[in-house]
Amino acid sequence: xxxxxxxxxNGISLGSIYALVALGYTMVYGIIKLINFAHCDxxxxxxxxxxxxxxxxxxxxxxxxxxxxxxxxxxxxxxxKIAYKPLRNATRIAVLITAIGVSLFLExxxxxxxxxxxxxxPPLTGLLAETLRLGNISxxxxxxxxxxxxVILMLLLQFIVNKTKIGKAMxxxxxxxxxxxxxxxxxxxxISFTFALGSALAGAAxxxxxxxxxSINPLMGVLPGLKSFVAAVFGGIGIxxxxxxxxxxxxxxxxxxxxxxxxxxRDAFVFAILILILILKPAGLLGKNTREKV
Amino acid sequence: xxxxxxxSVYFGVINALKGISLTVNEGEIVTLxxxxxxxxxxxxxxxxxxxxxxSGTILLEGKDITATSAKDRVKMGISxxxxxxxxxxxxxxxxxxxxxxxxxxxxxxxxxxLQMVYExxxxxxxxxKQAAGTLSGGEQQMLAIGRALMSRPRILLLDEPSMGLAPxxxxxxxxxxxxxxxxxxxxxxxxxxxxxxxxxxxxxxxMETGSIVLSGTGADLMQSEDIKKAYLGG
Ligand SMILES: Nc1ncnc2c1ncn2[C@@H]1O[C@H](COP(=O)(O)OP(=O)(O)O)[C@@H](O)[C@H]1O
Ligand SMILES: [Mg+2]
Numbered sequence: 001x002x003x004x005x006x007x008x009x010n011g012i013s014l015g016s017i018y019a020l021v022a023l024g025y026t027m028v029y030g031i032i033k034l035i036n037f038a039h040c041d042x043x044x045x046x047x048x049x050x051x052x053x054x055x056x057x058x059x060x061x062x063x064x065x066x067x068x069x070x071x072x073x074x075x076x077x078x079x080x081k082i083a084y085k086p087l088r089n090a091t092r093i094a095v096l097i098t099a100i101g102v103s104l105f106l107e108x109x110x111x112x113x114x115x116x117x118x119x120x121x122p123p124l125t126g127l128l129a130e131t132l133r134l135g136n137i138s139x140x141x142x143x144x145x146x147x148x149x150x151v152i153l154m155l156l157l158q159f160i161v162n163k164t165k166i167g168k169a170m171x172x173x174x175x176x177x178x179x180x181x182x183x184x185x186x187x188x189x190x191i192s193f194t195f196a197l198g199s200a201l202a203g204a205a206x207x208x209x210x211x212x213x214x215s216i217n218p219l220m221g222v223l224p225g226l227k228s229f230v231a232a233v234f235g236g237i238g239i240x241x242x243x244x245x246x247x248x249x250x251x252x253x254x255x256x257x258x259x260x261x262x263x264x265x266r267d268a269f270v271f272a273i274l275i276l277i278l279i280l281k282p283a284g285l286l287g288k289n290t291r292e293k294v
Numbered sequence: 295x296x297x298x299x300x301x302s303v304y305f306g307v308i309n310a311l312k313g314i315s316l317t318v319n320e321g322e323i324v325t326l327x328x329x330x331x332x333x334x335x336x337x338x339x340x341x342x343x344x345x346x347x348x349s350g351t352i353l354l355e356g357k358d359i360t361a362t363s364a365k366d367r368v369k370m371g372i373s374x375x376x377x378x379x380x381x382x383x384x385x386x387x388x389x390x391x392x393x394x395x396x397x398x399x400x401x402x403x404x405x406x407x408l409q410m411v412y413e414x415x416x417x418x419x420x421x422x423k424q425a426a427g428t429l430s431g432g433e434q435q436m437l438a439i440g441r442a443l444m445s446r447p448r449i450l451l452l453d454e455p456s457m458g459l460a461p462x463x464x465x466x467x468x469x470x471x472x473x474x475x476x477x478x479x480x481x482x483x484x485x486x487x488x489x490x491x492x493x494x495x496x497x498x499x500x501m502e503t504g505s506i507v508l509s510g511t512g513a514d515l516m517q518s519e520d521i522k523k524a525y526l527g528g
Contacts, residue, residue: 171382175382181364182373182380182442186365
């Protein structure tokens with residue numbers, strides 16, 4: 001039982017990271033119906049920004065987190081402006097291929113600058129290095145931190161999307177672009193803002209994964225990116241709470257499979273879940289089963 | 295108030311508007327009628343800035359707005375109730391109405407206009423917390439009109455507000471359009487329901503495959519033999 005709870009706690013940490021990344025996939029898909037393949041690389045860049053801040057600039061975790069989020073925000077918005085905006089009226093496949101191109105560009109561009117080698121985050125010190133004991137279960141403070149930051153960011157996101165004017169504009173544009181424009185909403189600004197939000201969350205996920213697993217490399221985004229995408233589809237692509245729930249479910253499943261079956265199978269299981277959901281409930285857990293018009 | 299000169303719109307090779315000109319004077323209800331595919335929707339979408347014309351000009355109160363963004367046109371007082379209502383389905387009725395006032399900052403006046411919309415459409419008040427997608431067709435049409443009024447427009451563009459509604463509801467919608475006009479809002483009304491439209495309009499234009507083929511007062515066109523044959527089922 002203790003071991004099981006311990007695994008669940010590990011799953012929640014991993015799930016937090018998937019959820020943060022999944023949110024970006026789902027919001028961008030919701031608003032421009034694009035699977036932004038480059039999103040997982042923004043997460044990787046976030047991890048590197050955190051690494052540089054903490055290793056070379058020697059600044060603490062919180063300022064490094066904010067720096068990673070800021071850099072990723074700028075990067076995400078820039079990518080949208082340069083690569084996707086000119087294709088606003090192009091076919092979906094053209095945009096999709098562009099997104100793959102941007103992804104490769106970021107991966108190998110980063111590799112050019114920082115080399116392909118794996119880098120390690122500095123060891124944690126102070127309170128973050130401590131472990132919380134709850135009976136026989138031990139919870140590293142690091143995991144508490146990951147969960148706390150994720151929950152704060154998600155609450156903030158929910159507030160922005162549901163209560164602010166720009167959030168309402170985001171929802172309006174994702175439901176009906178023309179109608180939103182008729183309300184006087186600037187669609188381009190709203191799309192930029194969506195990329196900014198998603199990228200900031202990916203940046204946060206990047207630095208969190210850096211301090212959690214302690215090792216980063218330029219291709220680190222690929223597999224977690226795919227799994228986060230699975231999480232978004234699982235929850236219902238385009239639906240914000242769906243991405244959150246999907247992220248946690250995928251994270252927990254993955255950890256349980258590694259712990260109880262065999263860690264070799266964990267990725268296979270995640271993708272098996274994707275196939276299952278696509279067969280049983282194509283619109284995802286929280287999605288309405290409407291056929292998509294292509 | 296609104297003047298269109300020689301407006302042409304292409305969709306790729308399709309020439310949807312072939313140099314049309316029309317005028318709407320302050321305080322009028324002008325209707326644009328014509329068969330399916332004539333170019334009525336395209337005309338309204340170009341006036342509100344959703345489509346870009348290849349040539350021609352759009353003047354609002356003498357000012358050239360041909361290159362103005364859709365957003366700025368809303369600010370200048372153009373409000374468009376699109377074909378098929380296009381309410382935001384998973385938002386509540388109230389949220390839809392609030393989005394209609396998206397560009398306004400005058401909270402007190404917005405609250406007044408919300409009351410005005412609820413007076414025009416009491417059912418929207420009853421349903422204010424309900425998701426717009428769950429409303430009936432007629433209620434959605436009322437919401438779409440109410441939402442457009444929330445920007446406090448000087449001119450209201452209406453695209454087939456009677457589409458798909460039961461005759462009794464059509465009558466009600468037309469009465470409300472009359473009331474809105476009496477309260478001082480200029481109306482450009484696109485309709486396939488020609489007899490109803492001609493009855494409430496001061497003036498009318500008839501479109502056929504991208505061109506305006508006839509114009510006159512509503513009463514004159516009702517008498518016209520061509521119109522009777524083509525659009526009034528007589
Ligand atoms: N987005 C579009 N792409 C291509 N053709 C279009 C588009 N919108 C309208 N059309 C064409 O333009 C013409 C006029 O359409 P429309 O303005 O919708 O007519 P109406 O509203 O009078 O029924 C039609 O031939 C229609 O097929
Ligand atoms: Mg039409």
